[in-house]
Amino acid sequence: MQGIFKFLKSNWFHFLVLLLAILTFCYGYYVDPLQNERIYLRTIYQFHRRIYDATLGHLPFAFVYVLFLLILVWLGKGIYDTFKFIRERKFLTIFLRLISSAGLIYFLFYFLWGFNYKNRPIHAQLNLPKIQVDSNMVYEDAFHLIDVINTLRDSLSSDTCHLSEMLYNKETEDQLRASLTQLFKKWYLPIDGRVRVRAIAPDGILLRIATAGIYLPFAMEGHIDKGLPKVQWPFVMAHEMSHGYGITDEGECNFVAVLVCANAKDPYIRYSGLLSYWRYMANSLLRIAPTLGQKLVAKRSASVKNDTEYIKLKLNSYPDYLPVVRDQIYDAYLKKNGVASGIQSYGTVINLMQKWKFSYHNRDLYEEMYGSQVTEQLNEKRK
Numbered sequence: 001m002q003g004i005f006k007f008l009k010s011n012w013f014h015f016l017v018l019l020l021a022i023l024t025f026c027y028g029y030y031v032d033p034l035q036n037e038r039i040y041l042r043t044i045y046q047f048h049r050r051i052y053d054a055t056l057g058h059l060p061f062a063f064v065y066v067l068f069l070l071i072l073v074w075l076g077k078g079i080y081d082t083f084k085f086i087r088e089r090k091f092l093t094i095f096l097r098l099i100s101s102a103g104l105i106y107f108l109f110y111f112l113w114g115f116n117y118k119n120r121p122i123h124a125q126l127n128l129p130k131i132q133v134d135s136n137m138v139y140e141d142a143f144h145l146i147d148v149i150n151t152l153r154d155s156l157s158s159d160t161c162h163l164s165e166m167l168y169n170k171e172t173e174d175q176l177r178a179s180l181t182q183l184f185k186k187w188y189l190p191i192d193g194r195v196r197v198r199a200i201a202p203d204g205i206l207l208r209i210a211t212a213g214i215y216l217p218f219a220m221e222g223h224i225d226k227g228l229p230k231v232q233w234p235f236v237m238a239h240e241m242s243h244g245y246g247i248t249d250e251g252e253c254n255f256v257a258v259l260v261c262a263n264a265k266d267p268y269i270r271y272s273g274l275l276s277y278w279r280y281m282a283n284s285l286l287r288i289a290p291t292l293g294q295k296l297v298a299k300r301s302a303s304v305k306n307d308t309e310y311i312k313l314k315l316n317s318y319p320d321y322l323p324v325v326r327d328q329i330y331d332a333y334l335k336k337n338g339v340a341s342g343i344q345s346y347g348t349v350i351n352l353m354q355k356w357k358f359s360y361h362n363r364d365l366y367e368e369m370y371g372s373q374v375t376e377q378l379n380e381k382r383k
């Protein structure tokens with residue numbers, strides 16, 4: 001009996017971590033989405049944001065580098081302790097330490113951000129209309145937007161060669177945040193804190209695992225690959241920033257990112273967002289309705305064509321490591337967290353945009369993108 005007490009006393013921290021992990025599991029299992037939005041998204045998560053963004057968010061470099069060093073030290077200590085316990089034949093302690101380490105990662109992931117997976121999807125939070133999206137609607141949207149994109153592109157530079165990387169504005173992160181918080185306010189979504197998105201080195205570090213950006217709950221910041229073509233930076237930054245404001249689904253973050261960019265003042269940011277969205281539509285049509293897709297692609301101006309080719313060229317210079325394994329891991333991760341469509345969820349941006357077009361949200365922005373005449377047609381369709 002005394003031995004058990006001694007074991008409990010000397011390992012109290014690891015038992016506490018296990019208890020937290022169990023409570024995390026129980027909360028996630030029993031909470032319903034509306035309750036979670038009230039308890040977690042609108043209260044606990046906002047508290048995290050205010051603390052983090054007022055402190056580590058002001059570091060002149062990404063916290064992820066410090067986190068990486070801390071993980072190395074933690075692993076080093078773990079290995080040292082394990083060898084010590086093997087010599088002392090304390091196998092139960094090794095087992096306890098292993099599961100408490102997994103428990104700590106599990107607890108921190110959900111407590112710092114992951115409980116947002118339990119919120120309602122954005123189409124439910126925004127009460128977007130339930131409409132059936134078909135390829136003609138997508139074609140009409142893309143057909144209209146390519147004119148807007150061609151004009152925007154011409155306003156940035158008259159040179160038809162791909163856009164110079166020099167045109168990227170250093171204020172982009174702040175401008176995106178201003179645009180995002182303006183949108184979220186109108187949607188009654190919480191906006192405490194000041195989510196950071198950092199460009200991390202070396203070039204290709206994320207692109208080689210086939211992702212342009214990543215939001216790390218343990219670092220509470222979004223990250224984009226420094227090697228990403230600059231014209232994609234605003235869109236990918238807006239995507240990662242939406243994760244930081246509590247959106248978990250990839251397609252929903254893309255949807256928010258399109259609107260955040262379209263709502264920004266800087267034409268470079270608007271161009272980045274609309275071009276990314278247009279490319280989603282064009283690629284999807286090229287797959288399901290190739291004739292329509294080809295008709296669309298032919299409508300790009302020479303400058304837009306050169307920009308997209310430059311994007312492809314630059315991305316191809318960072319080929320994937322083990323793409324199949326990476327896809328399977330990420331797919332399993334998304335499905336485990338309740339994103340039924342897994343990796344395909346990135347493409348739901350198209351559906352969400354069509355639903356948003358038929359909603360009553362942000363009509364000023366809608367008119368800016370589609371013109372006031374289209375609003376009249378939309379009102380007709382709604383009747």
Ligand SMILES: [Zn+2]
Pocket residue numbers: 214215239240243250253
């Ligand atoms: Zn994402």
